[in-house]
Amino acid sequence: MPKSITFVGNGKMALALAKGLCETHTIEVIGRSMSTMENFERALKTPVKKTLYADADITNKTVILCVKPSNLAEVAPLLKGTAQTLYSVLAGTPLASLRTIHANNYCRAMPNLAAEVGASMTSLVGDSTISANAITLFSSIGSTLWLGSEKELDIATALAGSGPAYLALIAEALCDGAVREGLKRDDAMVLMRGLFDGFAKLIQTVHPALLKDNVMSPGGTTAAGYGAMEKGKVREGCMEAIRAAHDRAKGMK
Numbered sequence: 001m002p003k004s005i006t007f008v009g010n011g012k013m014a015l016a017l018a019k020g021l022c023e024t025h026t027i028e029v030i031g032r033s034m035s036t037m038e039n040f041e042r043a044l045k046t047p048v049k050k051t052l053y054a055d056a057d058i059t060n061k062t063v064i065l066c067v068k069p070s071n072l073a074e075v076a077p078l079l080k081g082t083a084q085t086l087y088s089v090l091a092g093t094p095l096a097s098l099r100t101i102h103a104n105n106y107c108r109a110m111p112n113l114a115a116e117v118g119a120s121m122t123s124l125v126g127d128s129t130i131s132a133n134a135i136t137l138f139s140s141i142g143s144t145l146w147l148g149s150e151k152e153l154d155i156a157t158a159l160a161g162s163g164p165a166y167l168a169l170i171a172e173a174l175c176d177g178a179v180r181e182g183l184k185r186d187d188a189m190v191l192m193r194g195l196f197d198g199f200a201k202l203i204q205t206v207h208p209a210l211l212k213d214n215v216m217s218p219g220g221t222t223a224a225g226y227g228a229m230e231k232g233k234v235r236e237g238c239m240e241a242i243r244a245a246h247d248r249a250k251g252m253k
Helices: 012-021 034-044 069-078 113-117 128-139 150-161 163-181 185-202 208-215 221-231 234-251
Strands: 003-008 025-031 049-052 062-065 083-088 103-110 120-126 142-146
Touching: 003 012, 012 025, 012 034, 012 113, 025 034, 034 049, 083 128, 103 128, 103 150, 113 120, 120 128, 120 150, 128 142, 150 163, 150 234, 163 185, 221 234
Parallel strands: 003 025, 003 062, 025 049, 062 083, 083 103, 120 142
Antiparallel strands: 103 120
16 A cells, blocks of 8 residues: 655645655645645646645644745644654754644755656755655655755755756756857757756766866867856856855744
8 A cells, every 4th residue: 555645735846746756655735725735636647635724634644844934833733633754845944943743753855846757856854763764755756865964954955955946047048058159949958958968967977077177178169168157157156056045044944
């Protein structure tokens, strides 16, 4: 019999996670209105158990909390009973704050939107007694990394959690550059997707600096383009993005 997962909240991250987990788990979603949960079910293309907050009982359930951090104080009193395990994907919300929801075990998880295609990079921290279970659960939607502290999770949030948005910006900018030089938009998109697909495989075994050195020949096209990126402070911009996102995660507590 498939295991069951209860999602509290039905936003984009909940849907992404549910898409990754629905083949191995039955899904329950707890939400504010039946219509939004029906929309969630249609988007998931899989039947789900739909429960309004007024009827929510999390006793002995595995719960993934996916509401907005600012809504935690409002939602917590509505969840009756004691969950077996509470996983939270709320950025910047410490374990201490999660204990307003009753559970036997607590874990903070920071997946990213690639969960919906089974390719999330999920960072985890929490009760060490459930680390193996947490890793097993989130490994079903991609790669996982158990961290030693909540400080490290906040940094991981800035890198892997927010990272898809950074890479999307770079992908869009590279396509725009190719179009500016005269390439058709559709062709630029095909090339960009192939580039990212191949790079994702290479970066698993090759250090970024070595990968760059292997592509950059003296006085060549890559060296010219790389120099332009350095002039545009792309490296500094990426590093500052991590700092700004980390500061924001800390400030949400």
